[in-house]
Amino acid sequence: MSHVLILGGDGYLGWPTALYFSERGYQVTVVDNYFRRNACTELDTGMLYPVPTLLERAEIWQKQTGREIKVVIADLADPERMRGLFDGSLQYDWALDKAFTGIAQTIVHYAEQPSAPYSLLDYKHADITLSNNLRVTNNLLWAVRDFARDSHIIKLGTMGEYGTPDIDIEEGWLEIEHKGRKDKFLFPRQAGSLYHTTKVMDTDLMWFGVRMWNLRVTDLMQGPVYGIETEESRIDDRLNTIFNYDEIFGTIVNRFITQAVIGYPLTVYGAGGQTRGYLNIKDTLQCVHMSELTPAESGELRIFNQIMETFSVNQLAEMTQRVGVSRGLEVEIKSIENPRKEAEEHYYNPTYQGLQAIGVKPNYLTDEVMNSMFDIVERYRDNIREDVIFKGVKWG
Amino acid sequence: MSHVLILGGDGYLGWPTALYFSERGYQVTVVDNYFRRNACTELDTGMLYPVPTLLERAEIWQKQTGREIKVVIADLADPERMRGLFDGSLQYDWALDKAFTGIAQTIVHYAEQPSAPYSLLDYKHADITLSNNLRVTNNLLWAVRDFARDSHIIKLGTMGEYGTPDIDIEEGWLEIEHKGRKDKFLFPRQAGSLYHTTKVMDTDLMWFGVRMWNLRVTDLMQGPVYGIETEESRIDDRLNTIFNYDEIFGTIVNRFITQAVIGYPLTVYGAGGQTRGYLNIKDTLQCVHMSELTPAESGELRIFNQIMETFSVNQLAEMTQRVGVSRGLEVEIKSIENPRKEAEEHYYNPTYQGLQAIGVKPNYLTDEVMNSMFDIVERYRDNIREDVIFKGVKWG
Numbered sequence: 001m002s003h004v005l006i007l008g009g010d011g012y013l014g015w016p017t018a019l020y021f022s023e024r025g026y027q028v029t030v031v032d033n034y035f036r037r038n039a040c041t042e043l044d045t046g047m048l049y050p051v052p053t054l055l056e057r058a059e060i061w062q063k064q065t066g067r068e069i070k071v072v073i074a075d076l077a078d079p080e081r082m083r084g085l086f087d088g089s090l091q092y093d094w095a096l097d098k099a100f101t102g103i104a105q106t107i108v109h110y111a112e113q114p115s116a117p118y119s120l121l122d123y124k125h126a127d128i129t130l131s132n133n134l135r136v137t138n139n140l141l142w143a144v145r146d147f148a149r150d151s152h153i154i155k156l157g158t159m160g161e162y163g164t165p166d167i168d169i170e171e172g173w174l175e176i177e178h179k180g181r182k183d184k185f186l187f188p189r190q191a192g193s194l195y196h197t198t199k200v201m202d203t204d205l206m207w208f209g210v211r212m213w214n215l216r217v218t219d220l221m222q223g224p225v226y227g228i229e230t231e232e233s234r235i236d237d238r239l240n241t242i243f244n245y246d247e248i249f250g251t252i253v254n255r256f257i258t259q260a261v262i263g264y265p266l267t268v269y270g271a272g273g274q275t276r277g278y279l280n281i282k283d284t285l286q287c288v289h290m291s292e293l294t295p296a297e298s299g300e301l302r303i304f305n306q307i308m309e310t311f312s313v314n315q316l317a318e319m320t321q322r323v324g325v326s327r328g329l330e331v332e333i334k335s336i337e338n339p340r341k342e343a344e345e346h347y348y349n350p351t352y353q354g355l356q357a358i359g360v361k362p363n364y365l366t367d368e369v370m371n372s373m374f375d376i377v378e379r380y381r382d383n384i385r386e387d388v389i390f391k392g393v394k395w396g
Numbered sequence: 397m398s399h400v401l402i403l404g405g406d407g408y409l410g411w412p413t414a415l416y417f418s419e420r421g422y423q424v425t426v427v428d429n430y431f432r433r434n435a436c437t438e439l440d441t442g443m444l445y446p447v448p449t450l451l452e453r454a455e456i457w458q459k460q461t462g463r464e465i466k467v468v469i470a471d472l473a474d475p476e477r478m479r480g481l482f483d484g485s486l487q488y489d490w491a492l493d494k495a496f497t498g499i500a501q502t503i504v505h506y507a508e509q510p511s512a513p514y515s516l517l518d519y520k521h522a523d524i525t526l527s528n529n530l531r532v533t534n535n536l537l538w539a540v541r542d543f544a545r546d547s548h549i550i551k552l553g554t555m556g557e558y559g560t561p562d563i564d565i566e567e568g569w570l571e572i573e574h575k576g577r578k579d580k581f582l583f584p585r586q587a588g589s590l591y592h593t594t595k596v597m598d599t600d601l602m603w604f605g606v607r608m609w610n611l612r613v614t615d616l617m618q619g620p621v622y623g624i625e626t627e628e629s630r631i632d633d634r635l636n637t638i639f640n641y642d643e644i645f646g647t648i649v650n651r652f653i654t655q656a657v658i659g660y661p662l663t664v665y666g667a668g669g670q671t672r673g674y675l676n677i678k679d680t681l682q683c684v685h686m687s688e689l690t691p692a693e694s695g696e697l698r699i700f701n702q703i704m705e706t707f708s709v710n711q712l713a714e715m716t717q718r719v720g721v722s723r724g725l726e727v728e729i730k731s732i733e734n735p736r737k738e739a740e741e742h743y744y745n746p747t748y749q750g751l752q753a754i755g756v757k758p759n760y761l762t763d764e765v766m767n768s769m770f771d772i773v774e775r776y777r778d779n780i781r782e783d784v785i786f787k788g789v790k791w792g
Contacts, residue, residue, distance in 0.1 A: 079523050123538035127475050130534050131527060134597070138526050138590075142519035166579040167572065176563065176572060176584065181743070183562040188572065188581035190603060194534075197604045201530070201597040207586060208593045212737055212791055341608050347577075395608055 003027040003101055004292065005085060007076060007140070008110030009069075010054045011036050012249075013156070013225065013284050016241050017108060019232035020285040021292075022067045027101055029092075030054060031085065033075040035113065035132065037242065040249060043118075046388040048228075048243040048258070048380045055094040060238050062096065070095040076111050077132050082139035086147035103148045106292045109155045111136045112202075116160075116193035116340075117248045117393035126194050133198040134205065141209040149215060152295035154288055157203060157221045159277050159307060159350065160196035161189045164343050169350035172219065172303025192342050193395070207301050214299040218291045223307035226253030226365065227281030228376050241281070245377075246388045252316060253278065255389070257370065260324035260331045261377050262384050270338030272314035273345040277307025277352060280363040290359045305352040308362040323370040341395040399423040399497055400688065401481060403472055403536070404506030405465075406450045407432050408645075409552070409621065409680050412637050413504060415628035416681040417688075418463045423497055425488075426450065427481065429471040431509065431528065433638065436645060439514075442784040444624075444639040444654070444776045451490040456634050458492065466491040472507050473528050478535035482543035499544045502688045505551045507532045508598075512556075512589030512736075513644045513789035522590050529594040530601065537605040545609065548691035550684055553599060553617045555673050555703060555746065556592035557585045560739050565746035568615065568699025588738050589791070603697050610695040614687045616751075619703035622649030622761065623677030624772050637677070641773075642784045648712060649674065651785070653766065656720035656727045657773050658780050666734030668710035669741040673703025673748060676759040686755045701748040704758040719766040737791040 004021045008014040009030025022028045032054055040047060052060065058069045071094035074081040084090035088100040112133040113119065119129040137155070144151055162169050165188065174187045186207060189200040209215045233239040244250040245258035256266050279287075287306050296302040311319075317333045324331035338344065356362065363369065377384075400417045404410040405426025418424045428450055436443060448456065454465045467490035470477040480486035484496040508529040509515065515525040533551070540547055558565050561584065570583045582603060585596040605611045629635040640646040641654035652662050675683075683702050692698040707715075713729045720727035734740065752758065759765065773780075 079519050083519070123475050123479070123535065123542065126534060126538055127531060130530055130601075134526055134530055135523060138522060139519065142522055146519065165581070167574040167577045174572070174574065176570070178563040178570065181563045183584075185561070185584035185586065188579075188584070189600070190581065190607070191600075194604065197600055200600050204585070204587075204593055204596050204600070205526075208590065211586070 001025060001027050002106065003104040005104035005107045006030045006110065007107065007136070008032055008112065010034060011110055011114070012241050013281065014110045015057065016230045016233065016281060017285055017288055018069050019061065019239065020230065020289065022061065022069050023232045029070040029072065029101055029104065031072040031074055031076060031111070033073060039118065040244065043248060044388060045244055045246040045248050046385040048245060048377065048383055049240070051242050052238055057239065058094045060236055064235050068096045070101060076139060077135040079139040079142065082143045086143045104151060106152045106154060107140065107144070108288055109137065109140055109153060113195065115248050116195045119193055119195035120395055121393055129195055130198055134201055137202045137205055141205065141215065144215055145209065145213045149213065150298070152216045152218065152292070154218045154220065154291050155202065155206060157219045158196055158199045159221050159223045159305060160191050160193070161200045161203060161221060162187060163190045163192055164346040164348055166347050169305070171305050171351050171354050172221065192340070210299060210301040216296040216298055217301050218296045219301060219303045220287055220291065220306040221303060222284065223277035223279055224251045225279055225281050225284055226251060228373060230282055230285060245384065247391050247393065252313070253365070256316060256320040257373050257377050258384055259389060260320050260329055261374065261381055262386055263330055264386055264389055265332040265334035266317045266320060267390055268313055268317050268333060268335045269340060270335065271344035272317065272335060273312050274342060275310055275312045275346070275348040277305070277310045277350055278365060279306060279308045280365065280369065282363050283308055283360065286360045287355050290355065294358050304354040305350055306355060307350065307352050309364055310348065319370065323367050323374060327374055339392050339394045397421060397423050398502065399500040401500035401503045402426045402506065403503065403532070404428055404508065406430060407506055408637050409677065410506045411453065412626045412629065412677060413681055413684055414465050415457065415635065416626065416685065418457065418465050419628045425466040425468065425497055425500065427468040427470055427472060427507070429469060432645070435514065436640065439644060440784060441640055441642040441644050442781040444641060444773065444779055445636070447638050448634055453635065454490045456632055460631050464492045466497060472535060473531040475535040475538065478539045482539045500547060502548045502550060503536065503540070504684055505533065505536055505549060509591065511644050512591045515589055515591035516791055517789055525591055526594055530597055533598045533601055537601065537611065540611055541605065541609045545611065546694070548612045548614065548688070550614045550616065550687050551598065551602060553615045554592055554595045555617050555619045555701060556587050556589070557596045557599060557617060558583060559586045559588055560742040560744055562743050565701070567701050567747050567750050568617065588736070606695060606697040612692040612694055613697045614692045615697060615699045616683055616687065616702040617699060618680065619673035619675055620647045621675055621677050621680055622647060624769060626678055626681060641780065643787050643789065648709070649761070652712060652716040653769050653773050654780055655785060656716050656725055657770065657777055658782055659726055660782055660785055661728040661730035662713045662716060663786055664709050664713050664729060664731045665736060666731065667740035668713065668731060669708050670738060671706055671708045671742070671744040673701070673706045673746055674761060675702060675704045676761065676765065678759050679704055679756065682756045683751050686751065690754050700750040701746055702751060703746065703748050705760055706744065706746070715766065719763050719770065723770055735788050735790045
């Protein structure tokens with residue numbers, strides 16, 4: 001039974017990923033230090049519904065399915081805690097069987113501060129983002145180098161690493177011809193926030209580890225994710241993933257739907273022509289699973305652009321409005337001064353065929369999919385706090 | 397009187413830079429946490445001669461010249477200490493006049509762990525290198541963003557960021573044509589050690605700061621530096637910069653000369669065809685000074701390749717041997733198994749005209765220059781410890 005270790009297993013994507021692999025018979029261990037939920041408390045961002053602790057979630061899952069997800073509560077920015085996951089010195093904080101499960105064949109690395117506005121709140125949050133994200137990645141590379149060179153790291157990157165260049169975006173790499181000579185390099189990266197810049201820096205670090213130590217790494221350049229329920233969470237509401245709808249941790253589709261539900265105008269930043277690639281949370285799980293089934297080679301940094309389709313902010317606002325209105329809601333779209341520093345109209349032509357080539361079947365953002373998200377958000381309507389939606393964190 | 401703030405002012409380059417600016421009438425403040433000399437103690441690397449503390453050095457300089465270099469002992473990985481240098485909450489640890497000198501017009505950033513082998517000793521030293529180098533750079537960018545957007549940051553990068561690509565190396569930037577469209581990007585970077593990778597990551601971070609906050613940054617992509625004395629240090633031996641000759645902190649020319657002096661065979665790694673750009677320590681000072689005189693524009697990341705000529709390792713070994721033999725020394729060259737993972741024969745064609753265009757006059761590595769270095773090293777011959785020269789820190 002293959003063993004998957006999920007770093008950041010309490011987060012928006014980490015927990016559904018744990019359920020997905022567990023349901024499919026994998027041994028699963030999740031690690032988290034509750035960074036995300038503590039940050040939500042500190043910044044008073046609100047959540048659509050409360051989520052049980054990771055230990056409670058593991059117990060609910062076990063009672064409902066008989067399956068075990070082992071839990072470790074640890075700060076992986078501490079290299080000793082990271083190494084404990086490999087050398088067996090860790091203690092499980094929740095497990096049916098407390099014996100060390102052994103070295104995982106696959107490590108899924110989500111253990112990062114994931115918000116652009118958070119990273120730009122002020123110098124303290126910038127320092128936390130930088131230190132956390134880069135130390136965790138570096139500690140992971142060294143632990144794998146020292147204990148598990150054959151294990152496959154699946155790392156979540158972001159499409160935001162590329163920014164919005166005036167040339168077509170390839171899947172991670174680019175052959176460059178210059179003065180009659182050629183070489184192949186990482187595709188140029190220049191990100192639009194400090195958070196996204198830490199992901200660029202992660203890529204530099206992983207590419208170094210792959211070249212020096214022949215590690216196996218898959219880097220998933222993900223776009224913004226939307227969605228709530230996954231197949232595995234349907235059996236018990238308490239298994240639903242953490243859902244934020246504020247400006248700091250809420251991704252755009254999730255936020256727009258929540259705004260529509262309470263009659264808060266959809267906030268479009270500036271001209272609204274900002275185009276990005278998006279995907280359903282179910283597709284994140286598929287992409288990680290398909291990557292696990294076809295691991296990167298030893299000495300390979302394999303990069304996929306993890307998006308299923310592209311939309312401008314205006315298109316997303318219009319779609320949310322259309323679906324909201326069809327449900328009898330009044331949905332206004334309001335353009336506000338852009339607090340970010342970004343191009344509001346730009347060229348954007350990314351390639352993203354690699355994941356479908358290894359078996360991913362896209363779930364597109366249809367009116368039906370949006371409707372099912374509206375259904376869930378409306379159930380929790382009374383929990384929604386209008387005051388936390390917009391804070392106007394400025395990039396400048 | 398313009399004010400220059402030197403971060404990492406106790407180091408091999410930081411201290412001579414402080415003397416250089418002070419001698420030319422600038423207000424100078426140096427900051428350091430003694431990282432380098434503490435690391436030399438921890439790793440027992442030896443030094444050619446002991447160096448006084450930064451406070452003692454400032455006092456010697458003041459007595460000899462009447463000039464004041466203010467000293468702050470602080471760990472700049474702590475954002476609050478970094479901000480203290482701008483908001484006036486700092487306390488000088490040495491100064492004739494204790495009153496806050498005000499915000500510097502120029503900040504020279506040397507405050508990094510500078511050794512490739514150190515960064516690859518083990519996971520702990522990797523974590524220290526990563527945390528220190530990136531947090532200091534990030535803290536600096538935020539302090540300048542918040543208090544001093546018009547100040548000019550002069551940052552020491554490294555030619556090692558580029559690695560050894562199969563195309564010509566430009567000064568920092570490259571226009572790329574792809575599928576009929578064009579855009580300009582940072583020149584591709586892929587470094588050969590973790591230390592060098594932190595410098596690549598620094599560049600990502602500074603480029604972000606420049607784009608978001610219109611900072612003024614000059615990035616000096618420096619090659620390995622050689623030399624001991626500078627014009628300013630000649631007046632008192634106690635003003636000489638820290639000089640290492642071991643594998644961890646000793647740069648190659650300094651190390652080869654020391655090895656030649658004690659009859660330790662010159663250790664060439666592998667085939668010895670590794671070609672890099674080099675410069676005299678006097679030219680580092682000139683380059684920083686000329687950059688200060690012609691600051692980067694607001695919103696400009698100006699990048700210079702800071703080398704004056706290129707040599708292969710074999711060429712440096714042969715030159716050291718030739719000069720050593722002419723002085724009556726027996727100098728053997730010995731190829732050893734390369735502990736590093738690097739190309740031992742490769743294409744290397746870097747551009748480096750920018751600094752000369754703003755007024756730098758190169759000091760080339762001649763037999764005469766090498767002879768004057770031999771003179772000094774021989775004076776301290778009895779201090780040289782043969783046992784610390786080679787440790788064989790492996791990249792793998």
